[in-house]
Amino acid sequence: MSRFSRIKGPRPLYICAAAGASVATYRLLKPEPFNASLHPHDFAPYILVDKQCVSSTNAIFTLHDGFGVPEPNSIKEARRRGVWSVQTKQPQLQIARAYTPLPSKPDEADDEDGHSLRFLVRQETGGEMSTYLHRLPAGSTIELRGPTVEYELPQDVKEVIFLAGGTGIAPAMQVADALSRSPGSTMHLLWANRRREECExxxxxETLPDLSGHQPSWWKGLLLGQSSNQALPVGTQKAGSKGLIVRELETLKERSQSGTGALNVQYYVDEERSFIRPGDVAKRLHTQPSERQGSRLILISGPDGFVQYWAGKKLWVEGREVQGPLGGVLAKMDLKNWHVVKL
Ligand SMILES: Cc1cc2nc3c(=O)[nH]c(=O)nc-3n(C[C@H](O)[C@H](O)[C@H](O)COP(=O)(O)OP(=O)(O)OC[C@H]3O[C@@H](n4cnc5c(N)ncnc54)[C@H](O)[C@@H]3O)c2cc1C
Known part of the structure; x- marks a missing residue:
């Protein structure tokens, strides 16, 4: 499902249940038995316990289960399987939108009973749900339902190239998290943002040979005090302060290295005139067949225009959104045995 299409897709989600303003109201109004924790069909109350600004438009929301019950098995299962989402409800307008939970924080990763969910939410200009969420003070009740598994990783997945645009980084982080538990897998994450503030x-x-013929951009050399065509060893490309998502990606990298997978991350910023190019994908398509049996995936997640540019439109068929034919830039490339999935 393309990340921004449900809102204007053929089947907008209008919610008809009565909205409770707090957990107490829930307890009073909701007939027993009810779902105290996340459920695929009924909304359950969560409490907004923290909101951390990532940039002028994006924030990470941390929600706790309103009744403090341990994380249900459905969430553990969804985390294991790949890309998943939950829906939030806007009680006055009776609308729902999907959001993609971030992986557990490192200190909670081993906490089997963890009951928090975290989301990276971008405040869309004029957006009904995202503006509502961004205005809520700590302690507010947010109603959630789910989880919905959007894409299940094949069990034999060996290599992933993930093209992420903006908040498309959230499903990419879910995949990185799932792969960190998958022996011998590799993930190349290429993350594009309009502004540097998203990925400070x-x-x-970047240590791979550049087959595209493009030199590393000049600003990177300036920022890092190196000449623009000088190779930079892994781990030395550090700038002063690091954004929240950048730090989480570094934690995921550490987790993948201490586990069995390997995660590489490359950042692209429009305002610095650094864009993901077809050559950046092409040079990651090489494989050594005898050693590396298994599925190879190119996953794409981000705004509709980003997904369409790389892989063409998703289609609606009989009320369901489907992949549609491969189009865009990837359709013109020799993808060998790689399979493309539009998220
Ligand atoms: C599976 C999935 C996972 C997702 N995960 C995330 C996530 O982790 N983080 C995240 O931030 N988002 C995520 N999204 C997107 C999210 O669901 C919402 O679509 C997004 O937050 C915008 O919703 P909204 O109600 O704020 O905006 P809406 O009110 O739906 O508006 C969206 C945009 O369209 C414009 N618009 C609305 N109506 C019109 C109109 N009539 N004419 C012209 N323009 C109009 C608005 O100004 C706004 O810019 C995900 C989507 C899906 C499908």
């Missing part, structure tokens, strides 16, 4: 201090792991 993120300068990537």
């Amino acid at each position: 201090g993120g300068f990537g792991d």
